[in-house]
Amino acid sequence: MMKKGDGVRLRPGMSRRDFLKITGTGMAGAAMLAVPGCGVFSGSGGGGGGGGSSKAIAINLEQTIRDLDSAVTTDSVSTEVLQNVMSGLYRLDANVRPFPDMAEGVDISSDRLNYTFTMRDGVTWSNGDPVTSKDFKYAWLRALDPDTGSQYAYIITTFVKGAAEYNSGDGSADDIAVETPDDKTLEVTLLAPSPYWLGLTSFFTYLPQNQKFVESKGDKYALSPDALIYNGPYELTEFNPTSGVVVVKNEDYWNADSVEVSKVDAKIVKESDTAANLYESGQLDVTVTDSEFVTEYEGTPDLVTITQFATSWLQPNFAVPLFQNANIRKAIQLGINSAAATNKILNNGSEPATGVVPPGIAGPGDQTFREAEGPTMPAYDPDEAKRLFQKGVEEVGENPDFELLTDDDSVSRDFATLFQSDLEKMGAKVSVNVQPFSSRLQLETEGKYELTITAWIADYDDPMTFLDLYESSSPYNTQKYKNERYDELISSAKVETDDAKRMDMLLEAEKVLITDDAAISPWRFYGSAYLVNPDVISKFVDQPYGGGKDYSLWKLA
Numbered sequence: 001m002m003k004k005g006d007g008v009r010l011r012p013g014m015s016r017r018d019f020l021k022i023t024g025t026g027m028a029g030a031a032m033l034a035v036p037g038c039g040v041f042s043g044s045g046g047g048g049g050g051g052g053s054s055k056a057i058a059i060n061l062e063q064t065i066r067d068l069d070s071a072v073t074t075d076s077v078s079t080e081v082l083q084n085v086m087s088g089l090y091r092l093d094a095n096v097r098p099f100p101d102m103a104e105g106v107d108i109s110s111d112r113l114n115y116t117f118t119m120r121d122g123v124t125w126s127n128g129d130p131v132t133s134k135d136f137k138y139a140w141l142r143a144l145d146p147d148t149g150s151q152y153a154y155i156i157t158t159f160v161k162g163a164a165e166y167n168s169g170d171g172s173a174d175d176i177a178v179e180t181p182d183d184k185t186l187e188v189t190l191l192a193p194s195p196y197w198l199g200l201t202s203f204f205t206y207l208p209q210n211q212k213f214v215e216s217k218g219d220k221y222a223l224s225p226d227a228l229i230y231n232g233p234y235e236l237t238e239f240n241p242t243s244g245v246v247v248v249k250n251e252d253y254w255n256a257d258s259v260e261v262s263k264v265d266a267k268i269v270k271e272s273d274t275a276a277n278l279y280e281s282g283q284l285d286v287t288v289t290d291s292e293f294v295t296e297y298e299g300t301p302d303l304v305t306i307t308q309f310a311t312s313w314l315q316p317n318f319a320v321p322l323f324q325n326a327n328i329r330k331a332i333q334l335g336i337n338s339a340a341a342t343n344k345i346l347n348n349g350s351e352p353a354t355g356v357v358p359p360g361i362a363g364p365g366d367q368t369f370r371e372a373e374g375p376t377m378p379a380y381d382p383d384e385a386k387r388l389f390q391k392g393v394e395e396v397g398e399n400p401d402f403e404l405l406t407d408d409d410s411v412s413r414d415f416a417t418l419f420q421s422d423l424e425k426m427g428a429k430v431s432v433n434v435q436p437f438s439s440r441l442q443l444e445t446e447g448k449y450e451l452t453i454t455a456w457i458a459d460y461d462d463p464m465t466f467l468d469l470y471e472s473s474s475p476y477n478t479q480k481y482k483n484e485r486y487d488e489l490i491s492s493a494k495v496e497t498d499d500a501k502r503m504d505m506l507l508e509a510e511k512v513l514i515t516d517d518a519a520i521s522p523w524r525f526y527g528s529a530y531l532v533n534p535d536v537i538s539k540f541v542d543q544p545y546g547g548g549k550d551y552s553l554w555k556l557a
Contacts, residue, residue, distance in 0.1 A: 055556065056263035057536055059549075060275050060287035062409065063437035064268060065241045069222040070207040071143040072150045075441060076457055079204045080548050081245055081266070087232040087253070088208070089117050089136065089186070089201040094541045094553045096461075098199040101255075102131055102208065102231065103186075112193035117186040117201075123254050125210055126230040132183035135208035141166075141173055142214075143205050151445070151475040152205040155459060158468070158494060159197050161189045192495050196460045203459060203546060233259050233552035241438075244268045247551070259552045270409040276531070285533040286540065290411055294347045294529045301534040305349045309458035309545040310526035311358050311466065314419065316519075318480045320450050322402060327392030329518035332451075333378055335385030335426045336419055338523040345414045349527025353377055355510055357463045358525045360544065364503040369463045373507050376514035377522050382425055389426035401429040405443060405452035408434045415453060447478045457526070458545035463506045464493065465545075470513055470520075481519045486512045 061080070067073040070082055091101035100106075104120040123131040143150040144157065144167045157164035160178065165171025177189035190197060200206060210229060217227045225236045233256070234247035244267040249259055267284070269275040275287040289297075297303040314332060316323035323329060338352035351359075354375035363369035393400050404423070406416040413434060420430045435443065443449050458465045468474060471490045472482040489509040496502040513519050532540045539555035542548060 055261055056265065057261055057285040057533075057554075058265040058267065058283060060269045060278075060284055061244055061266045062268065062270065062288055063407070065239070065245065066438040066441065067222070068228060068236075068239075070204045070209065071139060071148055072152075073204065074151050075437070076548060077437070081236070081247070082204050082207065083202075083232070083548065084234045084247055084264070084551050085228070085230045085232045085236050085250075086204075086207045087123075088203070088206050090198060091202045092199060092543055092546055092550070094539070094543075096199070096543050096546065098202060101202070102136075103201075106198065108198075112195070113190050115188045115190070115198070117188070119184045119186070120254060123231065124252060125213070126235055126250065126252070127210075127213065129210055129212075129229075130183070131208060131231050133180040133186035134183060135210055136186055136206070137178050137180050138211045138214075139207060139209035140178060140205075141176065142209065144173075144176065150205070154468070154474065155200065155203060155205045158464075159190050159192075159194055159200070161191050192497055196462055199546065200460050233550075234264070242268060255552075260556045261551050261554050264551050272410050279531045279533070282533075284531075285536045287531050289529050289531050290346050290348045291344075292347075293531065297531060302531050304530045304532045304540050306528045306530065306542045307349065307360065307544060308526040308528055308542075309358050309360055309461070310455060311353055311356055311522055312453065312455035312524040312526070313353070313356065314451060314521040314523065315444075315454050315479050316451050317447060317449055317478075318482075319447065320402065322393075322396055322398045322400065323451070325392040325396045326518060327388045327395065329521075330378075331385045331389035331392060331426055332423070333385075333514075333518050333521045334381045334388065336422050336521060336523055337380055337382075339380065341415055341418055342524055345411065345418065346524075346527075348529035351525045351527065353522035353525050355514055356520065356522045357466050357510060358458070361458065361463050361466075362461050363463070364500060364507075369503075369506070372503070373510055376510050378515075382422070386426045389428065393427065399429075400427055401431075402450040403431050403433050405433045405435065405440060405449045407437050407440050407453075409437075412453065419453070444478050447480070455524075455526075457548075460546060463503075463510070464490075467506055467509050467513070468494070479519070481513075481517070483512060483517055483519075486517075 061077055063077045065081060066075045066078045068078055068082055073079060087101045089101060089103040090098040093099050102120055102123050103117040105118055107116040119133055125131060140156055142148055144153050144163050146167060146169050153167045157167050162171060162175040162177050166173050166176055179187040213229050214221050220227050222228050225239050228236060230250060233250055233253050235250045236245060237248050238246035247264050249262040269278060272290055275284060276289060276293050278284040279287050316329060318324055342350045342352055354377050355373060357369045359368060359370045361369045363372040404416055404420060406412045416432045420432055423430045444452055444454060456466060468490050469476045470481050472487050486509055489505045493502045493505040534557060536557055537554055538557040541550060541553040
């Protein structure tokens with residue numbers, strides 16, 4: 001950890017006020033802590049002994065902000081920012097239940113296919129324009145337009161009638177079952193009953209956009225605070241993709257009276273040691289943490305642990321001849337020591353993955369999917385991994401050299417180093433390619449990788465949110481995995497109206513993907529540990545899927 005000038009560290013149970021008295025630094029002294037890549041913090045957060053008197057807080061976003069255009073963005077950092085400055089038809093509450101936001105309500109037909117939303121009176125954009133039903137239709141069609149190239153278009157095409165045909169270039173925008181008979185009414189027809197779709201209207205791809213404003217900004221749309229307008233709980237006042245953002249409360253938001261936090265200074269700090277030091281000095285009120293800091297703060301009100309519907313896995317690129325071999329892929333599954341990674345490096349409630357769909361996701365009847373499926377990922381067996389790897393290399397006749405792609409934060413580098421060692425024990429020769437978060441995503445999108453450590457957080461509470469990633473037609477299937485049976489199971493499940501039959505298809509699909517084909521190697525089910533300043537925040541919310549950290553739900557101490 002980065003040391004304080006006098007060697008005194010804030011300990012669990014010691015308030016920031018006590019720490020600053022002991023050190024004699026005050027916030028002016030603490031403000032001189034430099035952060036690699038982020039300049040020097042100004043110490044403007046809500047910590048520093050405020051005791052809840054300030055309504056401004058400082059948090060750690062952790063990674064770079066890739067894209068704030070809701071029609072095309074994909075990553076959880078950008079969408080965390082978006083979900084706080086934008087509002088959809090519905091919003092998720094602290095218990096992940098949808099409640100009316102820009103809409104005042106919805107009528108759903110008896111067959112669960114037709115949704116009629118009525119817009120709330122008086123909702124406006126930050127430039128004064130009214131938010132209308134046409135803003136939603138424009139945004140959805142923009143995401144679906146083949147020329148937009150939205151990877152997340154599938155989150156609409158999977159559900160809305162006529163959307164897939166338009167997105168594929170085989171249909172017309174006029175055939176999409178989204179109608180706006182007037183500015184206050186939005187009518188949507190689904191392909192099949194989807195009880196979780198109402199919650200999806202809070203999702204970032206379903207957010208509205210003001211056509212006149214978007215077109216006036218052209219290629220500069222969403223690249224700066226003045227190139228966006230806002231209709232959510234907050235407005236963006238400062239934006240730097242590599243250092244962070246500042247959002248302030250939108251006093252014109254319809255539900256502004258329920259928003260307690262008036263300002264969030266969201267910084268980007270990739271090094272966990274640095275972030276912990278900034279938390280201890282009062283310059284951060286919220287930061288993700290791991291390993292030694294979890295142990296250090298265990299049993300204190302500062303430590304908050306969250307279970308997320310998220311999984312991380314190692315993903316081989318099938319364009320690489322070595323990874324076209326099933327024995328090589330199975331060797332990777334058997335050879336990575338997930339328990340060591342989750343217990344020794346993280347120590348934050350994460351667990352070794354037993355499949356790709358995480359615990360808690362809905363399954364058949366009263367069971368979760370994971371309970372019904374059981375493990376599809378084999379147990380760690382380094383000896384068998386070595387045998388299969390050597391057999392696979394002989395079969396392929398390839399040099400066993402390859403590159404492992406990972407993020408550039410300290411924890412990701414630790415994972416990569418551990419997995420590099422595991423893979424080399426099998427006989428592989430592995431180099432590690434460390435990239436900034438946005439660059440890693442871009443390399444994956446372009447298929448310019450050999451083996452990558454990637455992850456996914458659920459968009460909604462259903463196993464499909466993980467399993468349709470590996471349809472051969474999926475824009476996220478950058479490894480080019482293809483199995484006709486798998487495609488058949490996923491496409492059939494998307495239109496199956498019998499819940500039991502649909503779930504059977506999805507259960508079989510995970511077995512095909514993980515057990516039969518070893519297409520990916522899941523290693524981690526996410527738990528996250530946060531340091532949260534109890535002097536400032538009394539209620540911290542990080543939803544397990546979809547919404548993530550919605551600052552408007554946080555309560556002050």
